[in-house]
Amino acid sequence: MSDFPTLETPRLQLREIVTADAPALLAIHSNKQAMQWFGMDPITEIAQAQALVDTFAESRTQPNSGIRWGIQDKAHDELLGNCGLFKWNRQWKSCSLGFALGQPAWGKGIMSEALQAMLVWSFEQMQLHRIEATVHPQNQACLKLLERLGFVQEGRLRQAGFWLGEHQDLLQLSLLRAEFEPSPISAF
Template sequence: MSEPPSRSSSQFPVLETQRLLLRETSLADAPVLFAIHADADAMRWFGTEPLPDEQAAQKVIEGWATARTLANPGIRWGIERRADRRLIGTCGMFRWNRQWRACMVGYELARDAWGQGFMREALLAVLGFGFVQMQLNRVEAQVHPDNLASLKLVERLGFVREGLLREAGWWGGQAQDLVQLSLLRREQRVVVL
């Protein structure tokens, strides 16, 4: 179980859905984040190597906090299941180009939370926030071509395939292709929460 976010981050946009609380991550979340990111099989499509230890998870959390202050900032939400207040993953927007009104979406979920619709629910809230509060016109997703569950998820949310980015990523000791998808404001089928 994770601790609630610190009260010092009153600027952080907390989002609520029927089953989830999307909140700022804190260092208290490092053990759970490490457990998710240390699962090499579950993280094989994430785009980075599995985390080696809990300290690396703490650095990831600190990096997310810092990212909100950069020129092309991002927002990463911890996905907390309301029923048991357990952190089950994260999702968010990154590479936010305010001038172009565009950003990318990324996410990961603990293996025992797969297949229950949690990420769809979380992304609906995040996309709604992006199109309204961030005033986005375009949200991009890059998904490994073999990650069929993730491709199905974003396509169900209305994302459109634009092509294949050949060897766009590098992890697992080799170059990785990525499917480029996008969702435009005018095309969205997203329910704004």
């Protein structure tokens, strides 16, 4: 992954996250309601948002690299959220999935559209066989989204996460390449 892959959908552009996105990342990742499920404490300062930009950029150069896209509304040029893959095990052809969406974009099908594009790209370009996701059991919106995309629940990881001062159970889900059926929206 030398050049950053930009992906397009009818409404969205998935693009590299840059320094100018730090204020939008702060707005998304400082929201306590959204971050209760994300796996990290909410951030509170612009320097923490800049550190996220740096972390996302550096993840592409790590041995078990990853990639994180900014989700931008093409009509308004605003960053709505982010999504990506991490813990890429090339030998096993597997990755983990992560995403966050700003509260103003909730309930509009934005993340479904973005993830469809990302999944098509990852199965084709990264030649993945399996994509994993871990989700807090009470995050019903996320669970429903992943199940609509074809992810299957595999089990509960007891107290596998720690954020907001508590150990958190997580549900393990996965999607296999043979199970993935892109919806018409991903045929762009």
